[in-house]
Amino acid sequence: MTKDDPILTPRDTDIADAELHARLMRTWTSPPGLWAAIATVDHKVIARRYIATAFVFLILGGILALAMRLQLSRPEARYISPDRYNQIFTMHGTNMMFLFAVPVMEAMAVYLVPLMVGTRNIAFPRLNAFSYWMFLGGGLLLWLSFALDTAPDVGWFAYVPLSGPEYGPGKRADLWAQMITFTEIAALAVAVEIVVTVFKQRAPGMSLDRVPVLVWAMLVMAFLVIFAMPAIMFASSTLILDRLVGTQFYNPAKGGDALLWQHLFWFFGHPEVYIIFLPAVGMVSTILPTFVRRPLFGYMLLVGALIATGILSFGLWVHHMFVTGLPRVGESFFTASSMAIALPAGAQIFCWLATIWAGKPVFRVPFLFVLGFIVTFVLGGLTGVMVASLPFDTQVHDTYFVVAHFHYVLVGGAVFPLLGAVYYWFPKMTGRMMSERLGKLSFWLIFAGFHLTFFPMHILGLIGMPRRIYTYQPELPWAGLNLFVSLSSLVLAAGFLVFFIDVVRSRRSGLPAGRNPWGASTLEWATASPPPAYNFAHIPVVFSREPLWDEKDALPVTSGLRTDRRELLVTSLAAAIPQARESVPEDSLWPFFAALATSAMLIGSIFTPWAVVWGAFPMAVTLIGWFWPKGTKEEMS
Amino acid sequence: MKEQAVLDVSRLPLHGMGAASPTWWGTAAFMLIEGSGFALAVAVYFYLMSLAETWPIDAPAPDLAPGTWLTAILVASVVPNMLISRWAKRRQLRRVQIGLVIMTLLGIAPLAFRVYEFPALHVWWDDNAYGSITWTILGLHTTHILTDLVDTVVLTCLMFTRHADNPRRYGDVQDNAMYWNFVVLTWLPLYVCLYWVPRL
Amino acid sequence: MKQYPVAVRLASAAGAVVVLAMAAYVGWAREPRTFRLPPPLQAGLNDIKLMASGIGGAPPEAFFAMGKPYEAGSFELSQGKRLYSWFGCAACHGDGQGGKGPSFIDGWWLYGPGLVSIVASIRDGRPHGMPAFRDKMTADEIWQLAGYIKSLGAYSAHLSAPGRNDDKSPIPAENRAPAEILFDPGPTPHHPDQGPTP
Amino acid sequence: MRSKLNLRAGGLLLALPLCGCNGTQSALHAEGQAATALKGLILLIVLVCALVWIAVVGVLFWALLRRRTEFAAGNKIHDHRLRLAVYSALAATAIIVAGLTVASFYATRALYSSHPPDVIVQAKAQQWWWQFTYADSENRPLFQTANELHIPVGKDVLITLEALDVIHSLWIPALAGKQDMIPGRRNEQRLHAERQGIYRGQCAEFCGIQHSHMALVVVAEDEDDYAAWLAEQQKPAADPITAEAEAGRAVFLGKPCAACHTIRGTAAKGSTGPDLTHIGSRQTLGAGLLPVTRGSLAAWIADPQTLKPGNNMPLVPLSSDEVRQVSAYLEGLR
The missing domain is CATH 2.60.40.420 (Cupredoxins -  blue copper proteins)
Structure with a gap:
């Protein structure tokens, strides 16, 4: 069956560590140089790029937020024109959701999942490279349009008819819709990779009940992406069709419907929140046990809660449409389903509390962010219960109360864990520790700044301030709180500034980390920091949920993989029994070309539908080039 | 950390076939994505139908002939498709080659009927929402036929080169066959939607 | 170690340039939105030099000073589209296909297809029933409306042409160039921007 | 005593900005039937949620700071107790959530009365102003006004909602929750002012460049004033006197x-x-x-x-x- 002669091919059996390292490096590293960097398919390199790019977008989005706070700091201010302000809040929302939150969570998955399941690269590494280039293309498209004053100005939700052909002149809304396509292609690609990596590339012995919670969270997130993102792709494509070739999807006079857009958008939009939040749950569940020196309490309950959240998230999109005048019975159902999601969320919180209770806390920076997360997210979750109540929502919908609510959920529920995760895994990614002192400073600034900025917004909403207004009149009682919020946002910004200073400083001159500086239990800490290109010299064998805590003397590993080509283990779905020694693709420029061709087609089709036709040819060429065998060692079997 | 070898994997095959192969799972995941897309299109079809006073809006029900012929061809194509999959599993190169040529032809044939399906709707995409959704569904499905056709053509060429006799290629053929089955399978509800629901 | 050949590098550089160029195209096709036209410019817009026949003429200096926004600016065109319905143009001209008044998309322009002629028609009125809108619209509104009407009759849709309206209109969306779809020009050659000359 | 005084002063301070000269616009300053019911519900849910939050954060701090006598990972008795605690907390969550859901249902029922309305006004929203049409008893339009709604106190007023261009949302927080106005659809809003006053409202759905300046005032006045206003508005315009x-x-x-x-x-x-x-x-x-x-x-x-x-x-x-x-x-x- 195999032409792979065990005598003639070089194996990783019975060679000294140094020699093995040298051989594997020869096989797995990318050569230096710009073009090789573009061609690389190493999941760690791509993930680092992805994360760095997403954080750049976070900074840009944060600057937009400060600009908005400047404009709102006093009534009838004229710092920013209404047209520009509408672009800014649209950009802020779009950027934070599509270019920061989702990509950064997926990027963390791209970095961590292969390491945590003990494999050497993500499944479909070239698709991974392609995904990054598409993401970058979408981000550049959006920000370039902002620089040229043609940024979308219809809100990140782009409700028709405001974004439709009659009321959205020019290409602004089309740019928004096409940016969606870019980022969704990128997100879907990563989702497929995560699913397959988790299903087929886990280390031998890592049966489903030994999978780390973070990996479970990323898996559920990937499935949410797979089921939710087609809705927004369909919505944004039909919007472009309406604008470009005059289809009537959203024209009530010709059988279309304005609410159809909202149904499609929120059928995606609500799971989107969990696409961002579930990875954070995974991060918290990973960081927490390390700092209380105890295995996570209620593993099964937590995993069950993750899956339940994922399923439930598709049943509550209508709570974004409570005031659109839908039939009342249906709306009441959605009140109940929206409230029901408090149960799995509660289960998660209680498991973490129990873990802390039973453990011995060590107050390091990642743990602080986790604590900040619990305090903040519980508040955000409770205001979520409030807006889930239909009658309550009729008063606070589209007000600053909702702005406060989702910032508590998204910043408190996802950004805090993410920052904690950066502090936690920075040593793994770079080999250097971040500063404990600066970390604590940035935590307290961000924590205090966040609450001072966003808590008053609850009150602003209740006393009548609607969202998405570029100014308000002096006789309205909002000026004082708005000024306070604007000033507090500076504290928050200062916290992020300290964080970024710490990142830059530690990257150059942080203390060396070593393999496992936190004494953590999961597999990514079993290899060097930063991990070599091949991740693990030998693929580990897993016998428990906390392999590094339970295997104190020596890590059980496999042997017998070839060293002269990129080889890894494929295992069975449930029990992770080895099935094959699969080889994985080497570096290639084709994904980059394919991304260029796809970008050209997508941007062209904003202007003419024929771009789909002529754009298909370069795409076909690049895809054929991508998949056509080159006769390398990796392609033999 | 010290390592201790507990498992020798050198005897494992170099490529897993079927569900043991990551590519199979990747194809399945993409089918899931596209399946959600189709399901959504059908949902939108029924949503718009529920809003309309008459359905189809300002148009007669579409002509059955081209769509039904196309359906027949698609359904018929499943037989050679299954055969290819079986031959690929057994690694019978010659048969796979012949099968792929046949499947290429069976990929082009539906396109010829598809060209007549659009006018058979008796409505333009910009006439009303009914026209918009029917054209979109047809267009969406056509892109799937097209992409699978291109995939089949490339595979056919590949199977006539020196790269052909390789378990990986046979896996590709199987995945391609699976994807074609998906294209056929998703068409059936779309066919019912487009041609029979307006006649209810 | 793998070195990429020059052709590959050139190809990818060329690809990147193409994508950037398309992005710049987006910028080129940008739509500056002027909400408040300073009164002197507004006054300047009235200085059209119409030929004695009332057909054709030269646009005023102000029009060039502003960068000729009314023919290609998507915002101005869409404003013109809204003015078309607000000022009741449809009462005589229908959705562009004409009625009591002439059609805009049949390829025939009684007073020529020039923007200045259209402005003059709207502003000063024409015999046989076209009223003067001089006292009903401001100068820039007249230019916006004229730009839209001209685009309505164009044979190939401009990039920044507005789309369809949310209404029952039977004509195709403006960015599909309804003039070309609805009117068969016959053997008469036509100017691609303006429709066939009468 | 002193603290009570402080409390009053604080309440005054808080209340002061709520009474702007332009009419109030606050969900907490409820003067309408629906808004009053909503305010009750809001206060109830906020109170319950605040207690839950305090409990969770309290437990968190207790868990963090409690003195640890033994450190026993995997201690069976300990785990059993924890499990019990987690499941009871979950059960409590379920009960609270179910209670709030029921409270919501009841509040919803209170909001939408099915009585025939006393007054019907037609509202049409468009980019960036409100048009109100008053009709006579046979539903023939009497007159139009803009951005200002007059309603009689103590009566049920039905506003029919239409949008002429994009989606808008009518929101007069002191009187009722908001309701969207969507092109191609017809919605309704009921107002029932319990006290005379001027209430400010604002468009709540982003509707384009001047969404921020799309406000309206609702003047709730007694029967006589309302009738006088109606009569005055029906007259044609006054001739200029200077x-x-x-x-x-x-x-x-x-x-x-x-x-x-x-x-x-x-x-x-x-x-x-x-x-x-x-x-x-x-x-x-x-x-x-x-x-x-x-x-x-x-x-x-x-x-x-x-x-x-x-x-x-x-x-x-x-x-x-x-x-x-x-x-x-x-x-x-x-």
Whole structure:
């Protein structure tokens, strides 16, 4: 069956560590140089790029937020024109959701999942490279349009008819819709990779009940992406069709419907929140046990809660449409389903509390962010219960109360864990520790700044301030709180500034980390920091949920993989029994070309539908080039 | 950390076939994505139908002939498709080659009927929402036929080169066959939607 | 170690340039939105030099000073589209296909297809029933409306042409160039921007 | 005693900004039937949630700071107790959530009465102002007004909601929750003011460049005042009484103004902009932008695009005399 002669091919059996390292490096590293960097398919390199790019977008989005706070700091201010302000809040929302939150969570998955399941690269590494280039293309498209004053100005939700052909002149809304396509292609690609990596590339012995919670969270997130993102792709494509070739999807006079857009958008939009939040749950569940020196309490309950959240998230999109005048019975159902999601969320919180209770806390920076997360997210979750109540929502919908609510959920529920995760895994990614002192400073600034900025917004909403207004009149009682919020946002910004200073400083001159500086239990800490290109010299064998805590003397590993080509283990779905020694693709420029061709087609089709036709040819060429065998060692079997 | 070898994997095959192969799972995941897309299109079809006073809006029900012929061809194509999959599993190169040529032809044939399906709707995409959704569904499905056709053509060429006799290629053929089955399978509800629901 | 050949590098550089160029195209096709036209410019817009026949003429200096926004600016065109319905143009001209008044998309322009002629028609009125809108619209509104009407009759849709309206209109969306779809020009050659000359 | 005083002063401070001169716009300042019910529900849910939050954060701190006598990972008895605690907490969550859901259902039922309304007003929202049409008992339109709704206190008022361009949302927080106005669909909103007063409302759904300046005022007045107002509004426009106003009318009719605005009783019959027949009697100008005074009318006419950039009123070139005359005329239209 195999032409792979065990005598003639070089194996990783019975060679000294140094020699093995040298051989594997020869096989797995990318050569230096710009073009090789573009061609690389190493999941760690791509993930680092992805994360760095997403954080750049976070900074840009944060600057937009400060600009908005400047404009709102006093009534009838004229710092920013209404047209520009509408672009800014649209950009802020779009950027934070599509270019920061989702990509950064997926990027963390791209970095961590292969390491945590003990494999050497993500499944479909070239698709991974392609995904990054598409993401970058979408981000550049959006920000370039902002620089040229043609940024979308219809809100990140782009409700028709405001974004439709009659009321959205020019290409602004089309740019928004096409940016969606870019980022969704990128997100879907990563989702497929995560699913397959988790299903087929886990280390031998890592049966489903030994999978780390973070990996479970990323898996559920990937499935949410797979089921939710087609809705927004369909919505944004039909919007472009309406604008470009005059289809009537959203024209009530010709059988279309304005609410159809909202149904499609929120059928995606609500799971989107969990696409961002579930990875954070995974991060918290990973960081927490390390700092209380105890295995996570209620593993099964937590995993069950993750899956339940994922399923439930598709049943509550209508709570974004409570005031659109839908039939009342249906709306009441959605009140109940929206409230029901408090149960799995509660289960998660209680498991973490129990873990802390039973453990011995060590107050390091990642743990602080986790604590900040619990305090903040519980508040955000409770205001979520409030807006889930239909009658309550009729008063606070589209007000600053909702702005406060989702910032508590998204910043408190996802950004805090993410920052904690950066502090936690920075040593793994770079080999250097971040500063404990600066970390604590940035935590307290961000924590205090966040609450001072966003808590008053609850009150602003209740006393009548609607969202998405570029100014308000002096006789309205909002000026004082708005000024306070604007000033507090500076504290928050200062916290992020300290964080970024710490990142830059530690990257150059942080203390060396070593393999496992936190004494953590999961597999990514079993290899060097930063991990070599091949991740693990030998693929580990897993016998428990906390392999590094339970295997104190020596890590059980496999042997017998070839060293002269990129080889890894494929295992069975449930029990992770080895099935094959699969080889994985080497570096290639084709994904980059394919991304260029796809970008050209997508941007062209904003202007003419024929771009789909002529754009298909370069795409076909690049895809054929991508998949056509080159006769390398990796392609033999 | 010290390592201790507990498992020798050198005897494992170099490529897993079927569900043991990551590519199979990747194809399945993409089918899931596209399946959600189709399901959504059908949902939108029924949503718009529920809003309309008459359905189809300002148009007669579409002509059955081209769509039904196309359906027949698609359904018929499943037989050679299954055969290819079986031959690929057994690694019978010659048969796979012949099968792929046949499947290429069976990929082009539906396109010829598809060209007549659009006018058979008796409505333009910009006439009303009914026209918009029917054209979109047809267009969406056509892109799937097209992409699978291109995939089949490339595979056919590949199977006539020196790269052909390789378990990986046979896996590709199987995945391609699976994807074609998906294209056929998703068409059936779309066919019912487009041609029979307006006649209810 | 793998070195990429020059052709590959050139190809990818060329690809990147193409994508950037398309992005710049987006910028080129940008739509500056002027909400408040300073009164002197507004006054300047009235200085059209119409030929004695009332057909054709030269646009005023102000029009060039502003960068000729009314023919290609998507915002101005869409404003013109809204003015078309607000000022009741449809009462005589229908959705562009004409009625009591002439059609805009049949390829025939009684007073020529020039923007200045259209402005003059709207502003000063024409015999046989076209009223003067001089006292009903401001100068820039007249230019916006004229730009839209001209685009309505164009044979190939401009990039920044507005789309369809949310209404029952039977004509195709403006960015599909309804003039070309609805009117068969016959053997008469036509100017691609303006429709066939009468 | 002292603390009570402080509390009162604090309450006063908090209440002060809520009574702006332009009418209140706050969900916590409920003066309508629906808003009062909502306020009750809001306070209930906020209170329950606050208690839950305090409990969770309390447990968190207790868990963090408690003295640890033994450290026993995997201690069976310990785990059993924890499990019990987690499941009881989950059960408590379920009970609280179910309770709040039931409370919501009851509040929802209280919100939507099925009584036949006493007054029906038709509201049409458009980019960036509100048009209200009052009808007689046979549903024939009597008159239109803009950005100002008058309703009788203690009566059920039904507002039919339509949008003429994009989606808007009618929200008068002191009276009721919001309801969207969606092109191609018809929604309804019920108002029932319990006390006289002026309540401010605002568009709550992003509707374009001037979404921020799309406000309205609701004047809730007693039966007699309301009837008087109705009678006054039905009359055609008053004739100008000064020469200046007379000249203003001529300017208004001769310039583009009349193409968009109606003044009943004159040749001005435009329908794109608000009906100005009784503009002088209204509280605000430009959808809540400015109070109606002669000066603000002049400022608005002279340069609407600076005061409310992007709105649909063009800058009509007028001499300063003409601006003065037109504003004098409009101010007189009471």
